Amino acid sequence: MSLRQFEYALAVAEQGSVTAAAELLHVAQPSVSQQIRGLERELGVKLFVRTPTGLVPTTVGRAFLREAEVAVSASRRARATARAGADELVGELVVAVQMGFGTRQLPRALGALRRRFPRLEVTVFEEPSAAELDRLCRRGLLDFALMAACEQGPADAHHLGDEELVVVLGAGHRQASADRVELGELDGEPWVRFDRDSTLDGVLLRVLRDNGLAPATAARVSQTATAVRWAAHGLGVTLVPASAVPQGYEHLVRPVSPALSQPVIAVVRQDAGPAETALLGLLRQETWSEPVQSWV
Known part of the structure; x- marks a missing residue:
């Protein structure tokens, strides 16, 4: 077995067809088919089955692909580390962030990282579930993650600061004149x-119940920026991390009483390379506990 075969199998699983996988990998279709057949022959199992919607991994195939993803990720990190020099860093850095966290700080840090290492490829995705982030970290599929809590050891987890949670009101809301909104109001x-x-909905539900409030739901959304915009138009109020408030909506933000915050923890893979170390250093320079009043 080879890493190339692993990469081909992962591409087929992602795209659902050999043709699309070949286009993604910029190789000829017969090459992909041959590599998959050779891999299945060597393993003695069927990795994919054909369905009306395309190729789908078998049960054994799904288990194999999870391990293949770990191997491919480790290979990419090893290549990046081996090529890292004083003035050059190439390869891929995979960063995941809990939804709504570091919306102001992370882009600045990543921008500085890319300016320092212009050949470094950075992939960032936002994950709504902290439990899923923790699982991905423990599986070794992430190079770097920002979250509120984790099960990693102290050598892997770094407390950067605390993210204040704020309420967003609609224009003309009865509490708009208050400097700080009492949750009971x-x-x-x-x-x-x-x-x-x-995770963010779980936090909101817990806060409401802890303060004796019934969680009447006006709408459900998938992104914090959408929640802020809908609240701004009077659909309902919402609770988000302070840094997640888009520019132009700051005047509708109020801190709450009692004050609410969540820790921001950076989790790096155990064998962290120079890219992860550099990003951690840049994020340590960011301000995480900036009072809302300083930018409203």
Whole structure:
């Protein structure tokens, strides 16, 4: 077995067809087919079955692909580390962030990282579930993650600061003149909430219940920026990390009483390379506990 075969199998699983996988990999279709057949022959199992919607991994195939993804990710990191020099860093850095975290800080840090290492390829995705982020970290599929909590050891987890949670009101809301909104004053308000399996919705639900508020739901959204915009138009109020408020909506943001915040923890892979180390250093330079009043 070879890493090339692993990469081909992962591409077929992602694209659902050999033709699309070949286009993604910029290779000839027969080459992909041959590599997959050779891999299945060597393993003695069928990795894919053909369905009306395309090629789908078998049960054994799914288990194999999980391990193949770990191997391919480790190979990419090894190549990046081997090529790293004083003035050059190439390869791929995979960064995941819990939804709504570091919306102001992470782009600045990544921009500085890319300016320092212009040949470094950075892939970033936002994950609504902290539990899924933790699972991906423990599986070795992420190079770097930002989240509120994790099961990693102290050598892997770094507390950067605390992210304040703020309420977003609609224009002309009855609490708009208050410098700080008492959560009890929002009794009976409809709320713009998040997907049911997201960590942020779990936080919102816990905060409401802890303060004796019924979680009346006006809408559910998948992104914090969408929640802010819908709240701004009067659909309901919402609760988001302060840094997740898009520019232009700051005047609708209020801190809450009692004050709410969540820790921001950076988790790096155990064998962290120079790219992860550099990003961690840049994020340490960012301000994480900036009072809302300083930018409203």
